[in-house]
Amino acid sequence: MDRGAKKSMIKIEKRFYISKGQELYIILASIILALLSGALMLRLMGVNPWEAYGMMLKGSLSDFYGISETLAKTIPLAMCSLAVGLAFTMVVWNIGAEGQFVMGALACTAFVRYFYTDSAIVMLASMTVTSSLAGGFWGAFAGFLKARWNVNEIITTLMMNYIAILLLQYFVYGSWRDPTSLGFPMTPVFPESARLPQFFASRVHAGLFFALIVALILWIVVRKGVWGYEIRVSGQNPRAADYAGIKSARNVILVMFLSGAIAGLAGMAEMAGLHRRLQPGFAVGYGYTAIIIAWLARLHPFTIIFVSFFFGALFVGGENLQIAMRLPLSTVQILQGLILFFLLGGEFFRSYRISLTFKKR
């Protein structure tokens, strides 16, 4: 008997077209599967997953306070994601948003410490510039090394994250420590003129406008402008870019500078708007989460804002989990890893279709 003839076939075919709806289904299915496997994992640890997820939802999106907290976390997430999204557009792997964010926070704290004035406009404007420059140069250094000697930017940006965080520790445990803080490693609180306003008696601050403005500018420059087209070509086909006379090397440095500057600005907003003093532990990995957000939003600036809100909720939910069920914040990290795994897997179904055919004799 010929068994082969009866076998059903699994065939993988390349897709030539995918509709927006199908794409959305794939992303939703990926996230649902990630949450389900996260549930399985929690169950194996002896935690009731539905209670945990409920707790996360309740903490982050069920009332005004939750939503305002989520928005407060959306700000740094969105700006860091816009930063890495810009670099990823050129296929430059800036994994250093975390370090650039920290450098931005350090720079504006230094400004407050050494050049304090009473005028809020002067203060905030100068802090904005200082932080953007600090983050920008932190990123541009890796960009320069890549452009000049082809040094792997993934590793340099990552190493500079570690260096930035140690630099932060050096200052807050050292000469910047508030003498009245009873030994806690933190700087004195920022004076009134160095603060961004907060709204609606919540922790949502004016940094939100920074994020929206940066998104709008990026959308115009990267999606609509010539330069944006240049960096996209450089990223997708470096050789074609060379033939077209695009100066890729210069653009790598520029993109890394701007990317770092946006992350640095996020650091300033976080300091002046939310924490209002420098202390270790304010950088909880937004720069890494930003990579997922940018990837998930397909690097589109407006989608990034929207996706950041979702991840902001994940962070706030995670904090609630920590308080209510004594699960550490690393639970959120695992969920992020899982979401990313399933999104990557789902990517396959964007470009391929699996068809089952049942052959009859």
Next chain:
Amino acid sequence: MELIVPILAAAVRSGTPILYATLGEIITEKSGVLNLGLEGIMLIGAYTGFIVTFNTGSPLWGLVAAFLVGVAVNVIHAFLCISLRANQVICGLAMTMFGTGMSSLLGRSYVGQTISGLGVMPLPGLSSLPVVGPVFFNQDPMVYMSYFLVLLVWFLIFKTKFGLKMRAVGDSPLSAEAAGISVSAVRYLSTLLGGGFVSLGGAYLSVVYSHMWVELMTAGRGWIAVALVIFAIWHPFRAALGSYLFGGVEALQMRIQAGGTSIPAPLLMMLPYILTITVLVMISVLKGRGRFLGSPSALGLPFYREERE
């Protein structure tokens, strides 16, 4: 000499976890698969090694378990990158997040516990040699095993049939496929085997080096190993050289800190990271802007079988 020998011996010890990880990543990358999840896999290895040793009382079981778990965790990376052709950079970052989160979550009840771990076992005869003896042969068994592993990985890559297949698949998967080699099978094997050794490097930290589990205890060593693979130009002997160089910096830094110094600790702790960047720049400048010899040409690129021209 009395001052330098202990530092050199400490350099070998501190360099060993990085060496295991670097060798593992060389195996993986030679077949064309980039795994940036080293930091996470090492943490999972460190956690697994610790809890198994803690619960069984046997460091040997701890290390074996870490190796096996490392292989198992890398199935995720292999499946996504090889079978589903996912972006290897992003997938590696996901591995790091997942591994970091998992080890922190599962390990939190073990923080502060200690194990007796694996101790020093001087090799009779060899250890009484001047300088070389105390530096290389007055160490723990895992250090000795790493010497063998360096030779073994070199032999595997350059002298065996499987090594030839690995290199073929890493350099030109299309030609390899045409020659009848299964690209996926070779890449799977290399990714899983490499992951096992990376995980073992993590386990060395908890079981042998510090005898305890601390959250995020790898402190960037996984990323340093990724950089060392480039420094080593994908060659095991140079990987050993690079690892001991980093071990040396760590040993020196700890010696300075213990000796009491006016240099603040955070600045001293920056040294390995600054060294990583310096080493990368140096190797890149030396080798010019072109591709490195020994660098697998198809590194990081998924293989599309049906799009063969």
